Amino acid sequence: xxxxxxxxxxxxxxxxxxxxxxxxxxxxxxxxxxxxxxxxxxxxxxxxxxxxxxxxxxxxxxxxxxxxxxxxxxxxxxxxxxxxxxxxxxxxxxxxxxxxxxxxxxxxxxxxxxxxxxxxxxxxxxxxxxxxxxxxxxxxxxxxxxxxxxxxxxxxxxxxxxxxxxxxxxxxxxxxxxxxxxxxxxxxxxxxxxxxxxxxxxxxxxxxxxxxxxxxxxxxxx
Amino acid sequence: xxxxxxxxxxxxxxxxxxxxxxxxxxxxxxxxxxxxxxxxxxxxxxxxxxxxxxxxxxxxxxxxxxxxxxxxxxxxxxxxxxxxxxxxxxxxxxxxxxxxxxxxxxxxxxxxxxxxxxxxxxxxxxxxxxxxxxxxxxxxxxxxxxxxxxxxxxxxxxxxxxxxxxxxxxxxxxxxxxxxxxxxxxxxxxxxxxxxxxxxxxxxxxxxxxxxxxxxxxxxxxxxxxxxxxxxxxxxxxxxxxxxxxxxxxxxxxxxxxxxxxx
Ligand SMILES: Nc1ncnc2c1ncn2[C@@H]1O[C@H](COP(=O)(O)OP(=O)(O)OP(=O)(O)O)[C@@H](O)[C@H]1O
Ligand SMILES: [Mg+2]
Numbered sequence: 001x002x003x004x005x006x007x008x009x010x011x012x013x014x015x016x017x018x019x020x021x022x023x024x025x026x027x028x029x030x031x032x033x034x035x036x037x038x039x040x041x042x043x044x045x046x047x048x049x050x051x052x053x054x055x056x057x058x059x060x061x062x063x064x065x066x067x068x069x070x071x072x073x074x075x076x077x078x079x080x081x082x083x084x085x086x087x088x089x090x091x092x093x094x095x096x097x098x099x100x101x102x103x104x105x106x107x108x109x110x111x112x113x114x115x116x117x118x119x120x121x122x123x124x125x126x127x128x129x130x131x132x133x134x135x136x137x138x139x140x141x142x143x144x145x146x147x148x149x150x151x152x153x154x155x156x157x158x159x160x161x162x163x164x165x166x167x168x169x170x171x172x173x174x175x176x177x178x179x180x181x182x183x184x185x186x187x188x189x190x191x192x193x194x195x196x197x198x199x200x201x202x203x204x205x206x207x208x209x210x211x212x213x214x215x216x217x218x219x220x221x222x
Numbered sequence: 223x224x225x226x227x228x229x230x231x232x233x234x235x236x237x238x239x240x241x242x243x244x245x246x247x248x249x250x251x252x253x254x255x256x257x258x259x260x261x262x263x264x265x266x267x268x269x270x271x272x273x274x275x276x277x278x279x280x281x282x283x284x285x286x287x288x289x290x291x292x293x294x295x296x297x298x299x300x301x302x303x304x305x306x307x308x309x310x311x312x313x314x315x316x317x318x319x320x321x322x323x324x325x326x327x328x329x330x331x332x333x334x335x336x337x338x339x340x341x342x343x344x345x346x347x348x349x350x351x352x353x354x355x356x357x358x359x360x361x362x363x364x365x366x367x368x369x370x371x372x373x374x375x376x377x378x379x380x381x382x383x384x385x386x387x388x389x390x391x392x393x394x395x396x397x398x399x400x401x402x403x404x405x406x407x408x409x410x411x412x413x414x415x416x417x418x419x420x421x422x423x424x425x426x427x428x429x430x431x432x433x434x435x436x437x438x439x440x441x442x443x444x445x446x447x448x449x450x451x452x453x454x455x456x457x458x459x460x461x462x463x464x465x466x467x468x469x470x471x472x473x474x475x476x477x478x479x480x481x482x483x484x485x
Contacts (some may be wrong), residue, residue: 126313
């Protein structure tokens with residue numbers, strides 16, 4: 001037996017379609033999760049205590065259980081509470097909820113890492129709480145949490161493979177199926193690894209560009 | 223008789239069970255420089271932070287230019303919190319300079335100085351920049367406006383922080399150990415700026431361990447000890463002999479900060 005990619009390349013259009021599904025679910029869920037995660041962290045910081053505790057519980061539950069299990073529950077258990085979703089919406093929702101929990105923790109730590117003095121200096125010159133969040137905390141936090149966010153996005157890129165179990169037509173599902181049909185399973189898996197590796201490298205690269213652009217703002221030594 | 227810019231009456235401040243300020247009375251005349259001395263933990267920062275309304279007093283009153291800060295007394299000895307807009311108005315008369323500079327690292331020096339002009343005062347960018355540049359020039363940094371804090375020395379950062387406070391044209395400037403986190407060779411440039419401000423008639427309250435500065439610039443010296451205001455008077459009286467034993471003890475620990483000439 002020898003490695004032969006020809007059989008797989010014949011099915012390239014299907015593979016590229018699946019690649020696209022992976023990419024857009026990944027991007028959309030991560031963009032949503034960054035904003036939602038920021039919102040959760042902000043509500044926990046400035047909202048009432050009960051809300052902080054409630055959100056903390058939800059975040060702990062989501063972070064404390066495997067993504068696979070959450071996805072199963074959402075997709076197969078959802079209909080029992082009247083939430084019947086097709087694979088793609090279910091996958092998108094599952095990815096978003098799961099990563100929101102993680103992003104919210106990144107932002108919570110980011111808030112806490114900003115020196116209190118920076119906020120006090122802003123209060124002293126008369127900025128309101130909203131202005132302090134917008135003008136001081138968000139930009140400062142961006143540079144603090146950017147590396148962790150890039151990391152998180154990369155982890156979530158690889159987690160998209162799990163969406164195959166609820167039959168989202170993404171890379172792992174499609175390429176795996178083609179591999180079985182064409183009796184070229186090893187080739188299929190190699191190609192799959194290559195795709196993911198390419199996406200991971202690409203996000204790492206973009207992340208480094210963003211970090212370099214922000215490096216001027218690094219914290220001043222005092 | 224000059225009017226009082228800051229009046230502190232019987233101010234108490236507790237953190238939980240520990241009482242840090244135990245009944246402070248202090249009056250700061252307009253246009254004068256008051257230096258606040260005292261051993262570590264005596265409550266200097268806490269008092270200054272109460273005046274900046276970064277801490278709320280537990281009891282007692284603080285008036286800024288005759289206006290109550292934060293709370294209004296109701297007849298029966300209780301007090302109510304003033305509306306936020308009143309608090310902001312009174313607070314806007316005060317500028318604060320911190321030991322750690324606290325510049326915002328994502329803004330240039332000019333950005334730091336003009337931020338409140340644009341965001342709070344709603345000024346046009348161009349107009350704000352003109353004021354910002356003038357204030358930076360005032361602290362000798364007209365050529366550093368486009369540098370980020372991380373590209374400036376500690377002394378330069380602190381001068382930007384002073385310019386940031388000045389840009390809002392406060393009546394009173396508060397300094398909490400403005401030179402304590404600077405290398406010794408950089409303290410001079412900051413103290414010089416402060417000396418000039420004092421000469422220009424700015425009302426200042428300065429917490430400092432620079433005894434030489436306090437003795438030469440301070441028109442009033444206040445010595446705080448264990449949350450109480452132990453001494454309050456002109457430098458000639460406070461530093462002159464006979465000297466309070468607690469102050470004598472304190473000065474001896476600061477021989478290298480210009481206290482040598484006094485001791
Ligand atoms: N937020 C706080 N919570 C609890 N205790 C505090 C707080 N801030 C200050 N303290 C306590 O109040 C006391 C006075 O502190 P403060 O910072 O006012 O002293 P200081 O005179 O400025 O000292 P230093 O010269 O070291 O700056 C200290 O015992 C300190 O531990
Ligand atoms: Mg202090």
